[in-house]
Amino acid sequence: xxxxxxxxxxxxxxxxxxxxxxxxxxxxxxxxxxxxxxxxxxxxxxxxxxxxxxxxxxxxxxxxxxxxxxxxxxxxxxxxxxxxxxxxxxxxxxxxxxxxxxxxxxxxxxxxxxxxxxxxxxxxxxxxxxxxxxxxxxxxxxxxxxxxxxxxxxxxxxxxxxxxxxxxxxxxxxxxxxxxxxxxxxxxxxxxxxxxxxxxxxxxxxxxxxxxxxxxxxxxxxxxxxxxxxxxxxxx
Numbered sequence: 001x002x003x004x005x006x007x008x009x010x011x012x013x014x015x016x017x018x019x020x021x022x023x024x025x026x027x028x029x030x031x032x033x034x035x036x037x038x039x040x041x042x043x044x045x046x047x048x049x050x051x052x053x054x055x056x057x058x059x060x061x062x063x064x065x066x067x068x069x070x071x072x073x074x075x076x077x078x079x080x081x082x083x084x085x086x087x088x089x090x091x092x093x094x095x096x097x098x099x100x101x102x103x104x105x106x107x108x109x110x111x112x113x114x115x116x117x118x119x120x121x122x123x124x125x126x127x128x129x130x131x132x133x134x135x136x137x138x139x140x141x142x143x144x145x146x147x148x149x150x151x152x153x154x155x156x157x158x159x160x161x162x163x164x165x166x167x168x169x170x171x172x173x174x175x176x177x178x179x180x181x182x183x184x185x186x187x188x189x190x191x192x193x194x195x196x197x198x199x200x201x202x203x204x205x206x207x208x209x210x211x212x213x214x215x216x217x218x219x220x221x222x223x224x225x226x227x228x229x230x231x232x233x234x235x236x
Contacts, residue, residue: 042087138160
């Protein structure tokens with residue numbers, strides 16, 4: 001049976017501590033069953049709640065980025081099949097969340113924007129999220145997708161490997177894929193997924209290296225320039 005999780009937040013399903021805690025609780029409840037993640041209204045997730053994040057000082061930012069990495073790793077390493085039904089915009093953290101899923105299908109709507117615009121905001125990917133992104137985005141498209149910080153329509157996102165399919169009904173498309181994958185021997189699925197992705201967060205970045213790189217990321221996230229860019233993005 002497919003376990004469905006719907007993102008719901010008034011700010012375009014922005015990822016904040018409350019929403020991430022809810023998602024982690026839902027993943028625990030799913031307990032290895034196939035999981036379908038979709039967004040409410042006309043967005044999948046427009047990324048982090050920049051209004052909140054832009055107010056963080058160093059210690060608060062480090063705590064938040066730690067929490068963000070833990071959440072993304074939980075989705076990426078979840079033992080059962082996962083699918084993202086991208087029913088609307090999936091930007092920055094929202095795009096990362098989709099990339100963490102085994103299968104990603106986007107709504108066939110040219111107005112939908114999908115992409116990783118972190119560099120445009122002036123921030124560095126936290127190290128374990130960087131590992132996930134670099135694994136899930138095809139290497140031949142790293143420069144355009146990750147360094148270029150563009151936002152793409154669903155068809156272009158498909159051509160660049162950010163999504164696996166484009167559909168008029170992404171939720172049903174995702175359900176169909178999860179039904180197929182859910183019928184596979186799940187012990188073999190889980191074990192093979194562990195072999196592909198690792199058994200825990202330290203497999204994404206060892207602790208000593210992680211501390212150094214996360215400290216460097218925090219330093220970038222709390223500069224006045226970055227906070228001004230975040231606030232400017234909110235006004236657009």
